Amino acid sequence: MNAGTLSTPEEPKAGKAHTRFGDRAFSGLATAAGLTILVVLAGVAIFLLSEAWPAITAPVADLPNGENLVKYIWPLVFGTLISSAIAIVIAVPMAVAVALFTSHLAPKAISMSVSYLVDLLAAIPSIIYGIWGIAVLGPASVPVTQWLADNLGFIPLFEGPASTTGRTMLVAGMVLALMILPIVSAVAREVFQQTPKGLQESALALGATRWEMIRMVVLPFGRSAVVAGSMLGLGRALGETMAVTIILSVSGIVTFNLISSENPSTIAANIALQFPESSGLDVNVLIATGLVLFAITLAVNMVARAIISRREASGER
Amino acid sequence: MNLTNTKKEIEMADVEAGSSDAILEPPKPSAEARQVHAQAKRIDAEKLNIYYGDFLAVRDVTVSIQPNKVTALIGSSGCGKSTFLRSLNRMHELIDGAHVEGKVLLDGTDIYAPSMDPVLVRQQIGMVFQQPNPFPTMSIYENTAAGLRLNRKKMKKVEMDTIVEKSLRGAHLWEEVKDRLNKPASGLSGGQQQRLCIARATAIEPEVLLMDEPCSALDPIATLAIEDLINELKKRFTIVIVTHNMQQAARASDYTGFFNIEKSGDPGVLIEIDDTEKIFSNPSLKETEDYVSGRFG
Numbered sequence: 001m002n003a004g005t006l007s008t009p010e011e012p013k014a015g016k017a018h019t020r021f022g023d024r025a026f027s028g029l030a031t032a033a034g035l036t037i038l039v040v041l042a043g044v045a046i047f048l049l050s051e052a053w054p055a056i057t058a059p060v061a062d063l064p065n066g067e068n069l070v071k072y073i074w075p076l077v078f079g080t081l082i083s084s085a086i087a088i089v090i091a092v093p094m095a096v097a098v099a100l101f102t103s104h105l106a107p108k109a110i111s112m113s114v115s116y117l118v119d120l121l122a123a124i125p126s127i128i129y130g131i132w133g134i135a136v137l138g139p140a141s142v143p144v145t146q147w148l149a150d151n152l153g154f155i156p157l158f159e160g161p162a163s164t165t166g167r168t169m170l171v172a173g174m175v176l177a178l179m180i181l182p183i184v185s186a187v188a189r190e191v192f193q194q195t196p197k198g199l200q201e202s203a204l205a206l207g208a209t210r211w212e213m214i215r216m217v218v219l220p221f222g223r224s225a226v227v228a229g230s231m232l233g234l235g236r237a238l239g240e241t242m243a244v245t246i247i248l249s250v251s252g253i254v255t256f257n258l259i260s261s262e263n264p265s266t267i268a269a270n271i272a273l274q275f276p277e278s279s280g281l282d283v284n285v286l287i288a289t290g291l292v293l294f295a296i297t298l299a300v301n302m303v304a305r306a307i308i309s310r311r312e313a314s315g316e317r
Numbered sequence: 318m319n320l321t322n323t324k325k326e327i328e329m330a331d332v333e334a335g336s337s338d339a340i341l342e343p344p345k346p347s348a349e350a351r352q353v354h355a356q357a358k359r360i361d362a363e364k365l366n367i368y369y370g371d372f373l374a375v376r377d378v379t380v381s382i383q384p385n386k387v388t389a390l391i392g393s394s395g396c397g398k399s400t401f402l403r404s405l406n407r408m409h410e411l412i413d414g415a416h417v418e419g420k421v422l423l424d425g426t427d428i429y430a431p432s433m434d435p436v437l438v439r440q441q442i443g444m445v446f447q448q449p450n451p452f453p454t455m456s457i458y459e460n461t462a463a464g465l466r467l468n469r470k471k472m473k474k475v476e477m478d479t480i481v482e483k484s485l486r487g488a489h490l491w492e493e494v495k496d497r498l499n500k501p502a503s504g505l506s507g508g509q510q511q512r513l514c515i516a517r518a519t520a521i522e523p524e525v526l527l528m529d530e531p532c533s534a535l536d537p538i539a540t541l542a543i544e545d546l547i548n549e550l551k552k553r554f555t556i557v558i559v560t561h562n563m564q565q566a567a568r569a570s571d572y573t574g575f576f577n578i579e580k581s582g583d584p585g586v587l588i589e590i591d592d593t594e595k596i597f598s599n600p601s602l603k604e605t606e607d608y609v610s611g612r613f614g
């Protein structure tokens with residue numbers, strides 16, 4: 001596209017034609033890109049469905065361990081959801097705090113280096129997180145989980161008996177939280193920084209303290225960004241494989257007990273562990289679990305979108 | 318912080334001193350006139366130098382701003398009107414490296430004294446900005462009540478309703494919005510939004526209201542509505558308004574101060590302040606005359 005001729009006044013006609021051509025080319029490209037995404041998405045869905053179909057329709061006796069398919073998938077779904085839930089519960093408040101610190105509270109020099117360090121967390125490969133989790137965080141968590149089991153054992157989450165290795169759902173969730181912290185805080189920081197100066201000054205001019213100003217103006221302004229960032233993080237946590245595979249000691253049970261050595265696995269970790277040794281119908285079963293994971297992430301995204309657009313529609317942001 | 322007492326003392330001192338002959342002292346209203354609306358406070362700047370880092374933006378301002386009067390600040394763009402205005406309620410220091418030297422007295426109390434909390438200063442000296450900027454996530458009601466929520470957290474609903482209505486009436490906005498108080502403020506026109514910002518600023522009953530070109534983003538009709546409003550507001554508040562519109566200064570103010578700048582890069586200086594009528598008909602300085610008669614800037 002020859003942008004130079006667009007504004008040449010001597011050639012209004014040619015300019016117009018070029019504009020039209022440029023517009024058409026651009027909208028064509030954009031449409032093509034959009035369609036490609038749809039096709040890929042549909043392709044993945046069709047692949048998953050067709051490969052999962054034999055497992056879905058197979059008689060129970062033929063399935064691994066002679067188990068009902070739902071019975072097989074449910075602990076995995078549960079493990080996936082609970083590890084991601086822990087990750088979100090820990091990561092989102094931390095990410096918002098870090099984002100506020102770097103965008104509004106810290107002096108410039110400190111804020112730059114803190115943001116840089118947090119962004120670096122995203123560059124660490126997940127296998128390293130896994131090794132760190134099992135070698136450092138896990139053992140370090142043992143005294144804490146022991147204390148939780150002794151003192152807060154009446155809460156089902158901390159029922160115990162506490163794992164002696166630290167290979168628990170809680171540790172897996174904490175590692176996931178660290179892994180998604182950078183993306184959530186980066187999205188939040190970007191938007192917090194864009195809070196209009198005029199609004200911030202208006203709040204301060206009303207006699208708001210810095211913190212009151214943040215609550216009054218910055219957080220409402222960035223709320224949908226925090227939701228969107230959290231959903232991105234949740235997407236990553238749901239699909240995270242390596243770290244969870246390494247950390248969790250798996251026994252396929254369904255429990256809210258986060259600190260024992262008996263844990264459900266997650267869908268992604270289970271596929272990673274089982275796939276190399278599977279053949280025949282077992283592979284179809286694993287793909288069926290993949291289909292469920294796909295459906296969950298899709299649902300998460302749609303819910304996020306719904307939340308954001310409802311806020312926009314009601315005039316809030 | 319015993320402002321009430323100080324205020325009385327200052328008033329007495331003024332009465333005794335009679336009209337001072339300092340150049341930058343506009344003639345004082347009679348003691349009687351002052352008593353009628355004795356609630357608002359006066360501002361005295363003393364030898365005020367205002368900096369952005371090392372850059373001296375406004376030099377050596379000594380001026381008295383009279384209570385319950387409208388003082389307009391005029392001058393070409395970049396001569397430090399906004400900078401001066403923002404130094405009167407400690408908004409200036411929010412900018413990195415920005416600081417002031419000298420004193421700003423609110424009824425005799427130095428707002429830059431080390432013991433003064435800028436947050437409390439800003440509660441007493443409110444501000445309206447150039448761009449109408451109601452909080453977009455809040456309703457009209459919430460916007461008006463925003464400052465109340467901050468300052469007096471445990472207020473009863475009825476009490477708050479009363480203040481919100483009073484503030485919106487005071488901002489000549491009540492009739493237009495009373496049926497949609499819970500709708501987002503973003504649905505209002507620019508002029509209505511600016512009046513909402515005035516309601517928001519006045520709801521916490523400040524002593525002084527600073528306005529930085531409050532009409533420059535508005536159409537002429539909305540501008541006149543705000544000027545009417547300013548005339549009402551001075552019964553309750555001391556008003557300082559920056560404007561680039563000289564008709565506005567002439568129409569809406571009691572006193573007018575002229576900021577001048579020798580050449581770009583020099584600090585702005587408040588070279589003359591007097592009765593608005595005098596500034597526009599017979600100013601003492603040639604620079605002022607050139608500016609108001611349009612021969613300059």
Ligand SMILES: Nc1ncnc2c1ncn2[C@@H]1O[C@H](COP(=O)(O)OP(=O)(O)O)[C@@H](O)[C@H]1O
Nearest residue numbers: 369374392393394395396397398399400401412
């Ligand atoms: N945030 C800032 N940082 C540095 N210099 C500034 C800043 N704001 C204004 N100035 C400078 O201060 C001087 C006065 O500006 P300002 O008070 O905005 O003028 P006015 O309101 O009269 O147009 C100008 O030279 C301007 O460049």
Ligand SMILES: [Mg+2]
Nearest residue numbers: 398399400529
């Ligand atoms: Mg200005």
